[in-house]
Amino acid sequence: MTETSARFREFKMPDVGEGLTEAEILKWYVQPGDTVTDGQVVCEVETAKAAVELPIPFDGVVHELRFPEGTTVDVGEVIISVDVAPGSGEPAAEAAAPVQAPVAEAPAEEPEAPKGRQPVLVGYGVAESSTKRRPRKGIPVPEQAAAAAVQAELNGHGAAPAVARPLAKPPVRKLAKDLGIDLASVVPTGPDGVITREDVHAAAAPVTEPAPVSRETTPAPVAAVASSDARETRIPIKGVRKATAQAMIGSAFTAPHVTEFVTVDVTRTMKLVEELKGDKEMAGLRVNPLLLIAKALLVAIKRNPDVNASWDEAAQEIVLKHYVNLGIAAATPRGLIVPNIKDAHDKTLPQLAASLGDLVSTAREGKTSPAAMQGGTVTITNVGVFGVDTGTPILNPGESAILAVGAIKLQPWVHKGKVKPRQVTTLALSFDHRLVDGELGSKVLADVAAILEQPKRLITWA
Secondary structure (H helix, E strand, O other): OOHHHHHEEEEEOOOOOOOOOEEEEEEEOOOOOOEEOOOOEEEEEEOOOOEEEEEOOOOEEEEEEOOOOOOEEEOOOEEEEEEOOHHHOOOHHHHHHHHHHHHHHOOOOOOOOOOOOHHHHHOOOOOOOOOOOOOOOOOOOHHHHHHHHHHHHHOOOOOOOOOOOOOEOHHHHHHHHHHOOOHHHOOOOOHHHOEOHHHHHHHHOOOOOOOOOOOOOOOOOOOOEEOOOOOOEEOOOOHHHHHHHHHHHHHHOOOOEEEEEEEEEOHHHHHHHHHHHOOHHHOOOOOOHHHHHHHHHHHHHHHOHHHOEEEEOOOOEEEEOOOOOEEEOEEEOOEEEOOEEOOHHHOOHHHHHHHHHHHHHHHHOOOOOHHHHOOOOEEEEEHHHHOOOOOOOOOOOOOOEEEEEOOOEEEEEEEOOEEEEEEEEEEEEEEEOOOOOHHHHHHHHHHHHHHHHOOOHHHHOO
16 A cells, blocks of 8 residues: 555445445535544435434544535545644645546446546446346546547548546436436536436526536535426425335235224323423423323234234244334424334333433434334324324334324313313324234224323233
């Protein structure tokens, strides 16, 4: 290793979640010339599951940002290079050469994965159903194509030979096709002449083309594309929304859903919520109806443990879970996510309240980690916060049941033989009929309703 190559260290896009192959760079927190330290967050990326902040594992001065904001990058791609010996006196221009050289010089058919940014030119990563990449062969980089064209004219061959097709990742090609844009007419601004999503959007927009993007400038990603008559707006489906859509389709058409409903008087539960808010053991904690509903569901699962299971299609087995990772559906600006409280069955009411508070706060800030959304067993979705009476929720993939909670409203209710105004809500339990039959599902839902009607059962049944 030469002094120049040892001076610069590269930080690659890590695998921030199980099985993920790519992530989109949402925001850079540093720019070339900035000093960074080990553990400092340098950028925020969005995977198919969550937004994650990436810390850099070494000290130095930022030399180059390889991709602008809004770019989707494969896991393993170099996203930033850092000068770890800024006092060595080596010229920056000379030091940058070894980082870029493999792009133009490494042969496409070389069996070993090339270094640097070569993967940008040969593919976009793998889809979930794919098993390996298919490298392109014989496609020259833009400098080589331009040189070939100039040489042809000098040799008197007349028209320049056909230039290789424009460099762009498959999703960018699809976007161009959907928008009716010829990639050959698009001016590339990505590294080494790669056409980005922003380039396609710029070519499609009925406005003056924006200034080219330099490596020192990282513009915000384009969120939507308006048609020329302003009657439609197209929003690219990616990240959390795309993953959610795929998961819901898979769940809806794989697990046979059954949904049951019950309307229940929760007046006593609402009174208990108010009492707990004044309890010194709950001081500083988030106390609301959802807390007691979550506790009620955990008690119902304890009384009916067979509902807490999953279906193993490959092994043709039912997997009973002796723990409850309680998922809470959360609506965020990036879409619906379902983080879960690990081992919720072992938590006391104050511990459960603290976990719920942390989960909600983290989700609202967009900082939920991929690990927090893995391994859920059952889920609660509170549609009542939107004023909705109830719904028929779709199972979170790999889970056996999901409880929807409707709005709690003051309604006329027969109480002790008289019609009185009472706090009433409707619960809906969807479950996988391969795992949960009507009897078991009914028992679980009835237990939750009974606890919310008489919350003292939290003590007698727990």
